[in-house]
Amino acid sequence: MAGLGAGMAHAQEKPKGTIPDKPFKIGHMTFFTGAGAVLGEPMYKGNLLAADEINEKGGLLGKRKIEILKADEAAGTDANTKEMRRLKLSEKIDMFMGITSSGNTPALGPVAEELKLLTIFVDGCTDFLFDKAVPNPRYIFRITNIQSADGSTCALGVAMTWPEIKKVAHIHPDYSYGRNCFDHFSIVTKKVLPKAENVSEAWPKLFSTDFTPHITKTLGAKPDLLVTSLWGGDYVAFYKQALQHGLFNKMKVATTLALGSAPQSIGKDHPDGVLSGVHSNYHFTYPGGNRWPLNKTFVEKYHAKFNEYPNFQAEGAYTATYALKTAVEKANKLMGGWPDDDAIISQLEGMMIPGPGGYVYIRPDNHQGYKDAITGFSKQVPEYPFPILDPTRIITIPIRNITAPPGWPKGEPTSTYTWIDQTWPTVKTA
């Protein structure tokens, strides 16, 4: 009984009541084409792996096999809205999962509510979704940490390791994720490193490939630290160019999503000691070894099936699929027969489920998944042809320390931002 099922003791009990053996159809939308595919494709693979594991044991409640319908998020917000409606109204899917871009969840969230379509967003992590677009969600959930966690985790990581930082330079992709990281890094730094000041900013276009001007500008400002939320192909191009400009020898570097998007696309030439964020969610090497068997088996099975290592999207989709399975089983235990959406939703709300990356708690009020934010330092190791998080210096931050509590009023730019601004004390330094 490998896989997540081992963790759930009561899974083997016989389901109560009659279960239709109609396949359980999941509509999975993520970037399959375009530059976002580097982040999007693994999400589908995580969902597929979990579905296959569940189907090997007969499917949900041992009867309903999971069937996944793919849809390409790169078709644009307009086409995605129509596609979600098509999946629900004409393909009659039972559940919707996916979404990578933070531009799409605010669009699809309300549509899912209109369609009364049970949805677990894996990413599209903008705070805007539950802050403004769908303030009191009924049918939609989101499993990975919200965007604001990235900026805050990175800032706290910097404060813990390099408290003497004075001059900070920034390079962020010019779209909502980049802005969010910049805002939250700045507000947390204002509180924990009051003497640090921003000396240089650069806002390259998302998915650009030439960063030499941004590197030259950063070097010119002679900062102590560079903070960047570049990810995927952007980060790969950036660090290779930065190496040739000797940037890493002249300043510390802190990132929010360097190793998170495609672990195997970072080369052996990547320097050690870079604060490498994983979207404050998951890196496949942590929790390592058999300290957390779920992760060990997940990584082995994922690597066996897809010949690559899972990123945070893969872990998110995998965990989301098992969250569904757990909710269905719990609801069935209570009421028997196949649970309707409301029953599944009531089970998902407040659920505490162990995923490969650790416990995920789904807050009942805003349906947002919370798990401890992690970050760490890049380290080249013989076992892998690419850098991993240095197992000896992993930083984990309890999520409740860096997220606005339930009931905190909606704020600009995010409620977490105003919460930090108003409630966090400013650290007195000598």
Place this chain on the structure above:
Amino acid sequence: MSAVALRPAATRSPLWIVVWAVPIAAILAVLPWVMDPYRTIQLAYGLIFAIAGLGFNILLGYTGLLSFGHSAYFGVGAYAVAFMVKYLHVQSMELFLIGTIVASLLVTALFGYVCVRYTRIFFSILTLALSQVLWSLAFKFFWVTGGTDGLRVPTPKLLGVATAESEDKIQFLSHSYYYYVLALFVGCVAVMWLIVHSPFGKALQAIRDNETRARFVGIRIRRYRFVAFLVSGVFTAIAGALWVPLNGLTTPDALVWTFSGEIVFMSVLGGFRNFTGPIVGAVVYNYLKDFAVGFTVYWQTVMGVVLVALVLALPTGIVGTAKLLAALARRRFAP
């Protein structure tokens, strides 16, 4: 522009229009009760893009100017509605439309004044560059436009009637909102029909066929192109305004130049040398793209192949080819 020879346009007696237009309008009116909600909403998208296609085609089909930047005016419509919701807390659809018309008049006047001095490839590239300027502004000033998060547009009030909270949005979209769109669609078709068959419309076609001669019968080329540009921009913006409630969110996606490419694709698919071409093209395009996106991850290849095959084999588009076939049939079976 005149390499595509055309049958002489039959003189449009009003009776001839009634014979065609009324039954189609009747069918469109009945559909929501016959089709399932999803198909009806899909058709609503088609009708909205038909309005945009009509707007686009008064420039290409009738004035001979290919704009590769019509996403700008579509986006102006969408963002006008979004800003009215955000800053003026407007709810009524009628106010949205009025605001859109005013906003689009301003933008098209500014862009039009600049663009109509050029023709052919310079016109296309300039319109593309200007639409990208709007896209980058919508992208950059995120504290105003919401950047990639976009701006929310809740369900509007139609004719002052607020939709009851309980009423299911899908029912709303596939019935009352569909009829609202249908009414505007019929209105826009009628208005555009009038414009295109007015002396002004004839003058535009003269400019399309031979700019020098049009000048030498006393037509002020630049002024007429400017007015055609205004009409085109306003129609496309109206489509943008009607499009937003269907999505519920305005994002910079609607401003990217590849979106303009889709508007061009629709008109060519239908046949831009015919009045009804862009209408048929828009509806067919909608179903085609929805099918492609639903069918495979490589939806871009499906669309690309259809476009290349279309331009190679059926340059006059669906309507154009239908007319040629009808003419051939009539000639073969004529006594």
Place this chain on the structure above:
Amino acid sequence: MDILVIHLFNALLYASVLFLIAGGLSLIYGVMRIVNLAHGNLFALGAFITASAVGQWFAGSTSVWLYLLLPLGAFGAAAIGAILEPTLLRPFYRRPEEYQLLVTFGILMILEDVMRFVWGPYPVSATTLFQQMGSMTVGDWIYPRYNLLVIAIGGLAAIFLWAFIYRTNFGILLRATSQDMRRASALGVNVNLVYVQAFTIGCFMAGLGGAIIVPSQSAVLGMGVDALVLSFIVVVVGGLGSLEGALVGAVIVGLLRETAISLFPELELAVLYLIAAIVLLVRPAGLFGRAT
């Protein structure tokens, strides 16, 4: 002060790649009066082909011969161009311009998926070429030597092309066809042959742009569409249909982008489009173009 030298190198680096893409687009328009919307994809294909040659097939090897693989992408793009032109573009030469734009828009969509299908979603890089040349010091800054190689190739390509167009008899054929296609064919010029050769050279240039820049960056899906819009801006600024225009346009855009990034970071996204719009208002044909 020496930081300005670095900024200048960066501008020239960007300009030399832009020149190759925009020059190819301009050459094709100059001779054949068509604007190829799929031109950016040939740039991307050049990048992917060279990256997979250096980064994947010969991964791990660090021999100097690898540099010979550099132009592989250019030949690949040229081959694809030589196939595309006679099959999909030739039927449109006597047709109105709208149809040429549309068929190339269709080709753009197809090529985007082809690259996704062949190379998959992950970036392909060929950094061995970039790293092997190491860096040099300029004042107290470090600058990669490879970038200077790219600038040199860009400059050489400009000189070679200029000589090729204005000093060889094939160049005369090219210019004759570009001035008046009908008269040239009346004088016995095999216009179809000149067209396919001009188109292939244009694609070779775009492919070369992709090939020489991929070692310092990486081949990413969607880079083609960005390159197309950038080459439009260069061609708008410099003037459609002339190589001098493409060269000057590329240098101007390179310098402006560099300045915008260092002085007005917020404007980076919008500044290029604004410049293109302004130039088009003042001089529709661009600085060197011929307003046909």
Place this chain on the structure above:
Amino acid sequence: MSYLVTEKLTKYFGDTHAVDKVDFVIGEGEVVALIGSNGAGKTSLVNLISGLLQPDSGRIVFRGEEITRQPVQDRIKAGIARSFQIVNLFDELTVVDNVALSIFAREGKTRWFFTLADHYGAIWEEAHDILRQFGLDLKATQLAGGISQGERKLLDVAVAYALKPQLLFLDEPTSGVSTREKAPIMDVISSIVRSHRITAVVIEHDMDIIFKYSDRIVVMHQGVILASGSPEEIRSNESVKDAVFGPTHA
């Protein structure tokens, strides 16, 4: 009082002096033939007067009013119209549409947005009447692009004529047409011009047509007016023969 006067009208294209300080006078009701070898500046002169080209220097006065820098629309309102050597027609509009457009433009009705063009009965009647005069009424609903070269030449003149001009410039109305058809075309044009007392300037190469239809002949050579006079005077003028037919003429 002279109908149209040009004073020192000049237009240079680089070092070729297309029109070189030309003084050109036309009386009311005259039919003048403008002849000269290719490149003599005939078409350039007409282009300057009709507004297609801007002169480098000199003045153009039409019925006492200076029109040197006036835009084309105002010259048309003043009563100047022209046809084109290479036919310029609205190829994808019908023959009757082509003529009707001139009438709509003349009446200032092309501005109307919300009325159907078909509702202007009077204009369509006038258009059909003009087509009858030019013998084109049978082809009324044909596309202008679909009729013969001879018919297109006639239609080109008809479109200019429909503007009800006082002064009509005809740029080689019979060029590109078989010699058999030249006379019938000129008969039609000449009868209409004469019957409505329209002043006309005809650029022509064919000597029989020139001598048969024009009141006066003006000969141009390398941008200057070489001679002007009645057909008989010009026929006997030696220098004209050298210039027009070349010195070795037997």
